[in-house]
Amino acid sequence: DAKTTQPNSMESNEEEPVHLPCNHSTISGTDYIHWYRQLPSQGPEYVIHGLTSNVNNRMASLAIAEDRKSSTLILHRATLRDAAVYYCILRDRQQIIFGKGTRLHILP
Amino acid sequence: DSGVTQTPKHLITATGQRVTLRCSPRSGDLSVYWYQQSLDQGLQFLIQYYNGEERAKGNILERFSAQQFPDLHSELNLSSLELGDSALYFCASSVVGAGQETQYFGPGTRLLVL
Numbered sequence: 737d738a739k740t741t742q743p744n745s746m747e748s749n750e751e752e753p754v755h756l757p758c759n760h761s762t763i764s765g766t767d768y769i770h771w772y773r774q775l776p777s778q779g780p781e782y783v784i785h786g787l788t789s790n791v792n793n794r795m796a797s798l799a800i801a802e803d804r805k806s807s808t809l810i811l812h813r814a815t816l817r818d819a820a821v822y823y824c825i826l827r828d829r830q831q832i833i834f835g836k837g838t839r840l841h842i843l844p
Numbered sequence: 845d846s847g848v849t850q851t852p853k854h855l856i857t858a859t860g861q862r863v864t865l866r867c868s869p870r871s872g873d874l875s876v877y878w879y880q881q882s883l884d885q886g887l888q889f890l891i892q893y894y895n896g897e898e899r900a901k902g903n904i905l906e907r908f909s910a911q912q913f914p915d916l917h918s919e920l921n922l923s924s925l926e927l928g929d930s931a932l933y934f935c936a937s938s939v940v941g942a943g944q945e946t947q948y949f950g951p952g953t954r955l956l957v958l
Contacts, residue, residue, distance in 0.1 A: 768944050779846065779934045779949030780887070823887075827944060832877075834887035 740824045745839040748814050756809040756838055758824030763804050767826040771798065771809050774837070775820045783809065783822070816842050847871065848950035850935050856956045862923040865953045867935030869916055873948070875899070875941030876918040878910055881952075882931035893918055894941040925957045 741759040748754040760769065770785040784791055784798045786807075791798040797810040811818055823837040847870035857863055869876050878890040880903075889902035893912035904910075907925075912918040922929060932954050936947040 774887075779848075779936070779952050780947075781846070781949065782946045785944070785946075832879075832887075832889060832947060834879075834889075836886060 740826060740835050742822075742824050742835065742838045744836065745841065747841045747843060749843050750816060751813055754811040754814045754818070754840065756811075756822050756824075756840065757806065758808070759806045760824070760826055761805045763826055764828065766828045768828070769798065769800060769804075769807050770825045770827050770832070771796070772823045772825065772832070772834075773820040774823070775817075780823065780834075785827075814840075814842050816844060818842055846948040846950060848935060848937050848948050850933075850950040850953050852953060853951070854954045854956075856958065857925060858958055859925055859927060861925050861957075862921065863925065863955065865920040865922070865933050865935075865955075867918045867920070867937075867950060869918070869935075869937030870948055873937035873939050874916065875938045875945075876912055876916070877936040877938075877947060878904075878918070878920050879934040879936065879949075880931050881934060882928075887934070890920070892941060899941055922955070927957050930955055930957045 771783040772780040774780045786798045799808045819842045821837040821839050849868045851866045875894045877892045881887045890904040891910050892900040896912050907923050910920045932952045934952045936949045938945040938947045
């Protein structure tokens with residue numbers, strides 16, 4: 737499976753935008769980029785996914801580099817409830833291969 | 845609330861014992877996945893079922909087995925338990941189990957083996 741690299745942890749202030757980076761230099765043409773997050777004491781939760789174009793939904797935006805070797809999850813206005821571990825995942829099959837993710841701390 | 849339910853929430857048992865974890869998928873979802881989350885290994889895919897049939901296998905030990913019943917609920921059986929089996933076990937479901945489908949995760953069962 738193609739691998740992703742994310743920072744172990746990040747901090748952001750409440751009500752400010754957060755940019756969570758992900759490197760995936762070995763991505764293949766059929767890999768979709770998915771983001772899930774895991775809030776404390778909960779199961780993982782789908783955030784967003786994309787293939788080539790930037791994507792927006794009610795939770796976040798996903799910016800994908802033109803060469804697809806990196807992507808950035810953007811939370812436009814972080815709240816304390818966004819504190820979680822964020823997983824960037826490449827998928828070309830049914831099962832999800834989770835990495836270590838980025839632990840996002842939100843400062844009030 | 846994802847719509848996926850798991851029981852029990854917590855389970856404490858002893859080494860050598862056998863336990864069964866239960867998962868009910870979201871209404872209409874045919875595919876069920878099981879994952880194990882331990883402190884040192886992170887989230888690991890164990891096994892997937894689709895409409896009662898095993899579809900994919902991950903890092904599932906031979907001591908572990910699963911099945912999906914005609915009503916689509918699934919059970920994960922863990923036997924000859926060891927201390928290292930202590931972990932959170934998550935079930936997820938998706939509509940047909942196709943490659944890019946969103947998976948919806950349950951709240952998990954926390955297993956403690958003493």
